[in-house]
Structure formats: C-alpha cells, structure tokens
Amino acid sequence: MAYADRPWLTRYAEGQPHDIVPDFTDALSMFTDAAARNPDGDALRYFDGRITYRELDRLTDALAVGLRDAGFAPGDRLAMYLQNVPQFVIGLVGTWKAGGIAVSINPMNRERELELLLDDSGATALLCLEGLYADVAASVLPRTAVRTVLTTSERDFQGRDDPRAFPAGRRPDLGGMEPGGADVTDLVALLERFRGATPPPVSFDAGDTAFLTYTSGTTGPPKGAMNTHGNVVFNSQAYAAWCSLGRHDVLLGIAPLFHITGLIGHVTLAQYLAAPLVLFHRFEPALGIDVIREERPTFTVGAITVFIALMNAPNADRDALASLTTITSGGAPIPPSTVTAFHDMFGIWIHNIYGLTETTSPSHGTPIGTQGPVDPASGALSVGVPIYNTVVRILDDDGGELPPGEVGEICTSGPQVVAGYWNKPEETANGLLRDPTRPPELHTGDVGYMDAEGWFYIVDRKKDQINAGGYKVWPREVEDVLYEHEAVREAAVVGVPDEYRGETVKAFVSLKGGAGTTPDELIAFAKERMAAYKYPRQVEILDEVPKTVTGKVLRRELRGRTRD
Known part of the structure; x- marks a missing residue:
C-alpha cells in the first residue's frame, strides 16, 4: 500500500509530508552542496x-x-x-x-x-x-x-x-x-x-548509475544492482526525514560501508545532512562502546547482531549508549525479545527497517517513536510500513494481489528501486516486471504479509522454508522462541535431511557469556512453546553462529555441517 493511501499513518508522521520530493538530481550535487553549506564542519572522524x-x-x-x-x-x-x-x-x-x-x-x-x-x-x-x-x-x-x-x-x-x-x-x-x-x-x-x-x-541524470552493489549470491552468482543517482538521493533524504535527522546529528558508521545499508544509512545520509560520520575501521564490540562514549553519536543503523554484540561487550553499561537518540536496524531478522532486552539494558528502542540491495536500503520502516507490533501467530516483529512514495503489494505465485493477512511474496515499487542488474537483462526482466500499466516492481523473494492496519511482516525467504513431513516450518518462528531462553545469545535454524520426515528442524545457537544450558534443555524449552512439528529435533551449540559481514546468517554453511 502507498504511504499516502493509509490515513492512519499520519499520526506517526505528524508535520511530515506523506511523499517527499528529492532536493537533488544526483548524489554528487548532494555532496558539493554539503561542502558549500558546512565547509569547516567535520565530514569524517576516524x-x-x-x-x-x-x-x-x-x-x-x-x-x-x-x-x-x-x-x-x-x-x-x-x-x-x-x-x-x-x-x-x-x-x-x-x-x-x-x-x-x-x-x-x-x-x-x-x-x-x-x-x-x-x-x-x-x-x-x-x-x-x-x-x-x-x-x-x-x-x-x-x-x-x-x-x-x-x-x-x-x-x-x-x-x-x-x-x-x-x-x-x-x-x-x-x-x-x-x-x-x-x-x-x-x-x-x-x-x-x-x-x-x-x-x-x-x-549526472537521476537515471545514471552511481554505484554497483553486489547481491550476496545466496540464490546464485552475485548480481550487480545498478543503484542510480536518483535512488541514492531519494533514500538518503528518506532516511533523514523518517528519522528526523539534521546537520547537528553525528552518525556512527557501524554497518559495513560496502553494503547498501552502510552506503546509504551512513555515507550518503551524512552527505545529505552535511553532518559528521564516525568510522573505526571494522566492528569490534568493546571498541564500538569506547568510540560511542568518545564521539557521542546520535544515530546509527546496523544489523541486529551488532546490537546483540554491544549488549554482551565487557565494557557495556546503561550509560554507554546514552548519546544515541535514534537506532534503526535492518539486514537481518530482529527477535522481539532482543529489542526488549536492549531497551532494558540501554533505555533505547531499536526501530526496525527493511529493504534490499535492490531497494537502495529502506523500503519499509517502523515510525520513529513507536514500537512495531508483534504478530501473535508467528511471533514475528513487524518490519514497519512502506516509507514515502513507496507502494508495496503481496502477490501470490500467479501474480495476483492478496488481501491483508494472506501470505505471499513482497513486491515493491518506488523511487528507490534499482534500474536493473548490470549486464544481466534476463535477470532484470525476471526480478523487475515491466507491466506497462504499473511502475517497475521488484519481486523481493521475501515471503510475508500485511495486516489490516498496514503493518508488514516478513515470514522468511522462500528458499528457507522447511518441509517437515508435509508441514511447513519457517525458521524465523523457531529462532524467535529460542531467543526467549535466557542463555541464548544467537540462534539460527535450518532444515536437515531426516529419513522419516524427509526434512527436520535443526537449531544452531551460541550462548551468552557465563551462561550454561544443554541441547536437550533447549529442545525441551522449544517443545513446550511450539506445535509438535515445529520444535527443533536437533540443537548444536557453537561458539559463534556463522554470519556474513553484514550480519546475515550463513544458512548454507549451517546446512553443510554434520553433527559431532
């Protein structure tokens, strides 16, 4: 649904337009304007x-x-x-x-x-x-x-x-x-x-390519998304408007800059604002805490695994993140229990955002100052509502639009959707349908639904669904239950071969420092809280759950592991 078509959202954006008009045509003009407006202000702190x-x-x-x-x-x-x-x-x-x-x-x-x-x-x-x-x-x-x-x-x-x-x-x-x-x-x-x-x-024109960002390749060879100057300007400005950021904010560069989240939510957002960007080479939790204390940033965006790591840093305390007034998180699913634990520790709410490389970072966001709802059936935390100028539909396998509450593929159109994939016309045609009656629409490959009030929920990637004896299990739901256990720091769930059921549920977890539990205890914990076909039959405890540098769980690597 378009932001402008849902009047109830106005209470979350009071004083803001439902749509925004880009202030610049291209990203270079955005930078040169910043240099002219704030020549003696810090651009980078390192x-x-x-x-x-x-x-x-x-x-x-x-x-x-x-x-x-x-x-x-x-x-x-x-x-x-x-x-x-x-x-x-x-x-x-x-x-x-x-x-x-x-x-x-x-x-x-x-x-x-x-x-x-x-x-x-x-x-x-x-x-x-x-x-x-x-x-x-x-x-x-x-x-x-x-x-x-x-x-x-x-x-x-x-x-x-x-x-x-x-x-x-x-x-x-x-x-x-x-x-x-x-x-x-x-x-x-x-x-x-x-x-x-x-x-x-x-x-540059708005349609010229500003940079190529490569998809992670989880569904095939990496593809170079052509993020245009218009894409970059729009979503940089959308971040600023959505989070009510200005020139006097200080941005903490905690997400990898090579990734679309860091490129837009750190680099080009700072340039749109003419504000400082704080960098510290690569993320290390205890160092991150010290950098925050020293530089006093007010805004950051990163994967939820980063914030889990900050909670578990040896030098973390309630005052450590006091300067941060707005935190958003995207790139990986957010367990609701983690949002609550982070708030309990630091007094700050993490606001969910959702987007892809192909949407030049956000297409959805939780309005700042609100807490996204949790779906009572699946336990999934909402990824928010469509941001400005953005239309999102839930489609079935035949391309038909589904009503609220029905699960299907999330498909997005808006000024942030890329022009296509570099030198890959067939993949571009498959991922961006060119219906002459509609703007280009990205088929995300993410499965989810919209509730009756317009909140969106991600169930999982299509390819990650587990078929356990004919029953469909979404890893996210199992992971969210495991996160409720007091000893669990991180959890990742995959399907593994099973002679009887064809496929069964296996969980990999890492534990909080000083915490102790056993695989059998975790299985029993989940069994008490889930349908019989959903709870993990196998649990393996790891020192670290393998992830990409952007915080996404490497499920493919986990599927390849054998139990000791």
Missing part, C-alpha cells in the same frame, strides 16, 4: 583524525584528477576493496567527480570472489587496502581489466592505533610486489601529487 567537508572536497578533487590522468574515463568503474575507512568515502566521491561508477566489494572476499566481481563490473581501477592487495588482489589482477591500482593503509588519516581495530603486522613492502601489468600507486602520494587540481565538470 580515531584522532578529522577531515572537514572542505578538505574532503579537495581530496576528492585530487583523486578525480589523478584517475583521469591515469586514463580513467567517464562511465568507467572503480572498485573499492576496503574496510570502514575514510578512503572509502574519498574513493566514492572521487569516482563521481571523475564521471565514473563506484563498485563496492566485500573486504572478506577472496581471490575467486574478487575476480568474479572485477570481471562482471569491468572495473578498470581498484582502490584497496595494502594488505588485501598483497594477500588477494595481486594474484588476481593480471586476469582482469584493471589498469590502475591505488593502495592505502587502514592507518592513514588517523593518529591513534588501537589493537582492537588494527591487526598486528607490518606494512607490506609494495615496492617488491609484482604488479601484474597494472600501475600500482599509493593513494596518499597520488592525493598529494594532485592536491589543488580541479577536475573537469561532470553532470
């Missing part, structure tokens, strides 16, 4: 390092000129293989100033994955951490189109090393490396060389 918007403007000018000098042309792609460091933001804006498209790459990717993304994107330039170049990229690049390599250290742009953020080890000796035909240059040296230079002007 440990003891500070980069103002004026300096960030100069650094990105220098990068753009350096790229063009190396043969980078408008429309070319620069891949960024980095952690949460200032160089990511410099690379993103510098690429736009050179007329190019940025490609974000997970720093956990290894040779095969890196080569696949470089080949698919056709990137001609790579900006990466020195260690990743030495350990991974150097052996891959000779087989790619990359001609220019810019290397950088996570210790650049800061003045304080913290062993929790920076791994031990020496700075690689790049001079002795085999470049494999690519020109390898130190980023800081290049920025100094072209300092003060101004790139030729470029302009």
